[in-house]
Amino acid sequence: MCCRLFLVSALLSYFTGNSLVHGPPEMVLAFAGEDVILPCSYNITGSDDFPTVEWSKEGLQPNVIFLYRDGCETHEMKNPSFQYRTSFISKELKNRNISLRISNVQLSDAGKYQCMRLWKNAPRDITTVELVVGAVSEPKLSVVSAESAGVTLQCEADCWLPEPEIKFLDDQGHDIPARDPKRRQHASGCYTVTRRVTLQDATSSVACRVQQPQINQTRNTEILIPVGGEKGSLTRQSSDESTLSSAYDEKPLLQSIRIDRPDSVGNNAIERLTREVADLKSKLHQKQMIILRLQSDNRSPLNPAVPTMLLEERGGSRSERKCRDEAVGLSLTCWWDRMQLTPFCLMLSCLRVSPDRSQFFRYDSISLSCEHQSNSTGWKVKRKTTGGGVRPCSSGWGSTSSGSSCIIGNTYPSDSGVYWCESEDGQRSNSVNITITDRTVILESPVLPVSEGAAVILRCKAETNSSDHMFNYYKDDRSISSNSTGEMTIHSVSKSDEGLYKCSITGGGESIGSWMAVDGSLPPSSSAPSDSTSYFHHRLMCHLVVGAPYLLSTILLGLIYKDRKRAARTVAERGGSNTVIMEIVV
Structure with missing residues (x-):
C-alpha cells in the first residue's frame, strides 16, 4: 500500500488565551500501517522557556502518549501501546512546531487527542485533534463456479474501515445486479465484505469496484472472461484506482517506511533466542555485582576523621x-x-x-x-x-x-x-x-x-x-x-x-x-x-555528640601525663635514700 497522508484541515494552527479550546477539534485522517502527524504549535511568549508538552488520548489509561519535559522525552509516563511509536519532528522544534508523529498507525489509535502546553508562570494551553483511522486493502475477485447456468464470481474486500461498498461492472462499465453483500467485523474494528454475482449476459470482462466515500478510497480488480466462458481460461487483472481529492496528492507530507517481516518464526528459533536473552541478562547481572563489589572494596575515606x-x-x-x-x-x-x-x-x-x-x-x-x-x-x-x-x-x-x-x-x-x-x-x-x-x-x-x-x-x-x-x-x-x-x-x-x-x-x-x-x-x-x-539546634547537637569523645580523650591524656610527671619528680627527690618505694600503676 502506498504511504499517504490525508489531512482534512490545515496542519498547523496557533492558539492564544488561558483556557481549553472549546471549538470543534481539528480532523486528521490516516490509514492503518502508515504514519500520521497530529498538528500542534504555540505562540511566542514573554520568555524563551520551552513549555512542558503533554500529548494524551481521551479514554486511554494511562492517557499520556508522549511527554516532553525539561528538554527531553519522559518515557515512564507513556502508555505501552504507543511505546516507540510517537515522536517530535526535531528540526521543527525551533519553529515552535510541537506536532506529534505517530508511526505504524493502528485502528485502535482512532479518537480524540489533546496537545497541552504547560508553562512555568502562565495558564495551560490545550489543542484538541481528532484522528480518524481508515483501513483499505486490494479486493480479491475469484470464480466460485462456472456451470451451464452461468459463471458465478465472488469479490472480497478484507479489513476495510469504514465498511465499504462493492459493485460489479461489465466491459461497458455498467452495473451488474448482484446478491446482497455479507459482512464480518473483526476484533480490531474493521470489516470484511464479500459479494457474489452470477453472469447472465455475455461480457468479455468483469470488474469489482470497492469504494468508501467517507475516506474517498476506491480499489478495482478485473477478471477477463473469454467468449463462450470456458472453464480454466479465465485471467485476472488488478488496478489501483484510489482517489484522494486533496492538495497533498502530488507532494505527500510524509512517506512511510515499511519493513517486511517473515510470516512466522520456528518454535526452535524462539526458544533459542529466549535462552540467549536469559543468558545475557545473567551475565550482565554478574558483571554489575562484580563492579559493585570492586567499588565497595576500593572506597576508603581520604581523611580518617571523615566518617x-x-x-x-x-x-x-x-x-x-x-x-x-x-x-x-x-x-x-x-x-x-x-x-x-x-x-x-x-x-x-x-x-x-x-x-x-x-x-x-x-x-x-x-x-x-x-x-x-x-x-x-x-x-x-x-x-x-x-x-x-x-x-x-x-x-x-x-x-x-x-x-x-x-x-x-x-x-x-x-x-x-x-x-x-x-x-x-x-x-x-x-x-x-x-x-x-x-x-x-x-x-x-x-x-x-x-x-x-x-x-x-x-x-x-x-x-x-x-x-x-x-x-x-x-x-x-x-x-x-x-x-x-x-x-x-x-x-x-x-x-x-x-x-x-x-x-x-x-x-x-x-x-x-x-x-x-x-x-x-x-x-x-x-x-x-x-x-x-x-535545624541549627540539630547541627549544634551534632557537634557536641561528635566532639565530646575527643574532648574527654584529651582531658584523660592530660591527667595521665601530669600524674606520671609528678611521680617521676618524686623518684628523683628520693634518689639518695635507701627507702624502697613501690608504685602501683593502674
Whole structure:
C-alpha cells in the first residue's frame, strides 16, 4: 500500500488565551500501517522557556502518549501501546512546531487527542485533534463456479474501515445486479465484505469496484472472461484506482517506511533466542555485582576523621544505614524505611523539600535542595523511581541551576519515589519519599521527622476548592478528627503520635497515607522540623555528640601525663635514700 497522508484541515494552527479550546477539534485522517502527524504549535511568549508538552488520548489509561519535559522525552509516563511509536519532528522544534508523529498507525489509535502546553508562570494551553483511522486493502475477485447456468464470481474486500461498498461492472462499465453483500467485523474494528454475482449476459470482462466515500478510497480488480466462458481460461487483472481529492496528492507530507517481516518464526528459533536473552541478562547481572563489589572494596575515606558511610542489608526489605566515625568508634543508625534522621546524618547533608510535604498533585512544582554544614558544592539531588531507576537531577527529569538544587516544574505520577542528596565520594543524606497522585485529595504533612514537643499542622487539600467540605482525619486507619477548616493541629508531638496518617473529604475522595516520624533525639521546637532554628539546634547537637569523645580523650591524656610527671619528680627527690618505694600503676 502506498504511504499517504490525508489531512482534512490545515496542519498547523496557533492558539492564544488561558483556557481549553472549546471549538470543534481539528480532523486528521490516516490509514492503518502508515504514519500520521497530529498538528500542534504555540505562540511566542514573554520568555524563551520551552513549555512542558503533554500529548494524551481521551479514554486511554494511562492517557499520556508522549511527554516532553525539561528538554527531553519522559518515557515512564507513556502508555505501552504507543511505546516507540510517537515522536517530535526535531528540526521543527525551533519553529515552535510541537506536532506529534505517530508511526505504524493502528485502528485502535482512532479518537480524540489533546496537545497541552504547560508553562512555568502562565495558564495551560490545550489543542484538541481528532484522528480518524481508515483501513483499505486490494479486493480479491475469484470464480466460485462456472456451470451451464452461468459463471458465478465472488469479490472480497478484507479489513476495510469504514465498511465499504462493492459493485460489479461489465466491459461497458455498467452495473451488474448482484446478491446482497455479507459482512464480518473483526476484533480490531474493521470489516470484511464479500459479494457474489452470477453472469447472465455475455461480457468479455468483469470488474469489482470497492469504494468508501467517507475516506474517498476506491480499489478495482478485473477478471477477463473469454467468449463462450470456458472453464480454466479465465485471467485476472488488478488496478489501483484510489482517489484522494486533496492538495497533498502530488507532494505527500510524509512517506512511510515499511519493513517486511517473515510470516512466522520456528518454535526452535524462539526458544533459542529466549535462552540467549536469559543468558545475557545473567551475565550482565554478574558483571554489575562484580563492579559493585570492586567499588565497595576500593572506597576508603581520604581523611580518617571523615566518617565512612556504609550501607548494610538487614533481613527482608528493611535496611539500615550506619554512619560510623572510625577514629572514635562512634556509631549511629538511621532507619531508612521510616526516614529517621539522626543528628550525625543531618550534619553531613540534608535534603530539603519545598513545599514541605510528601504528597503532590499532578502538575505541581517541587523544589529540592541539598544543605550542608560547610559547603554544598559537590552534592547532587538523586532519586530512585519504579520506571526510571536511580538517576541524578537533569538526566531526564528536573532542571538545575546549581548542582545542589533541583526543580521539577510539572510533576507526574512517574516522579513518585525516594529522593536524597549524594556527594561525589558516595556519601548520602537523609532520604525522602515523595508521591505524586492523580487522586483528588492529598494530605500535607511534614517530610522530615518532627521533634518531640513540636507543634505540627496536618492539612487536607482538595484539587478543587470548595467552602462546604467536611474533612476527616485518620491515623493507622482509625478516625481521629473531623472539621470543616481542613487543618488538624497536634500541639505537642510525642512518640505515640508517630504513624500513618491520611484524610478524606466527604463526597470528594480520600488521600493516600503518609508516615509521620517522631524523633525524640531532636530538640523540641514550636514549629515543624523545617524551621531554620530547629535545624541549627540539630547541627549544634551534632557537634557536641561528635566532639565530646575527643574532648574527654584529651582531658584523660592530660591527667595521665601530669600524674606520671609528678611521680617521676618524686623518684628523683628520693634518689639518695635507701627507702624502697613501690608504685602501683593502674
